[in-house]
Amino acid sequence: MSDRRIWTLEEEDVMISILEGIVAEGGRCDTGSFRSGTYEHVASKMREKINDINIIAKHVQNKMKRLKDEYSIAYDMFNTSGFGWDDTHKCVTVDGPEILEAYLKKHPNKNYTANRPFPHYERPVIVFGKDRATCSMAESAADALDHIGLEHEESNTVGFT
Template sequence: MESSTSYAKPSSGRLSRRTWSVEEELILIQGLEDLVVRGWKADNGFKAGYAFILEKHIGQHFPDTDIKAEPYITSKMHVWKKSYGSLSLMQSRSGFGWNDSSNTIMVDREDIWDEHVKFDPNCKSMRYKTWPYFKDWIEIVGKDRATGENTRGYAYTTTEPCTEQPPKEGLSAPYVCLDEDIPAMEADDNSGTS
């Protein structure tokens, strides 16, 4: 499967910005969920080396891809963490809700939105967008230690061999498990945390 990539025009010496396809994002989500199941998530992020594992995982699905750990995967994670933080903050405040069917933020009144934008300027453009990965982000980038409670569709644990899974809805590439030689991380192993 080929990746569809578009680039914006570089501005004054800066690198061009990469736009991810939906298929690439879904494969990244699958890889991140797999790393969570294998114990690679620490209290404050993923263990060192996670992005290189994801680079290899994405390369299995898109052999001709230009997606690298640096800057693309780490940048995507930074953006997702920032968006997750803003969405979580809104949901924790009075006057905000979440629409599960459309994956959008709901706001009771306009003045509530205006006050919140003053508090969190990052959310200014978030109001009318859909957030299809938010439930995945809860498990992947949420502050609490991952329990696996929200993990969907994985028939194995860190002690069982990886088996092929049916693709997620809208995903045309078959699921390819992360390499079996990636060790499961112990829950109390704090070495290499980021």
């Protein structure tokens, strides 16, 4: 079985719902990472909920990593001057090509682009918490200080905790 697969919106929604339940039940370690066996548990639950789905733990692991990366990028774009959010199309918008060009010059390894739909944007914060950094996405101390105020403001205005 290949490690690559194409996910439907329904499958993403089911996976995120399962992960939200795991988080609500305390399924993350003190470090914020998920407990051992989470990927297999999610794959098993998905097989129960979706008929004829052919999914393994590695698929879940890969999708979770990609979702976290996409969320981190969309979050950073959304909180950068010149970017916004289109609630109708569920995507980050950009005020002009020069803004996007400047952003991509500063952040060349981004996997998410403005104007591409991200229908689950608001849900990953529940799954991943406020720690958006991954090995390839770690923030500098200056970036972290800049984001502290934004995350606090977001949690007070959007209802995230």
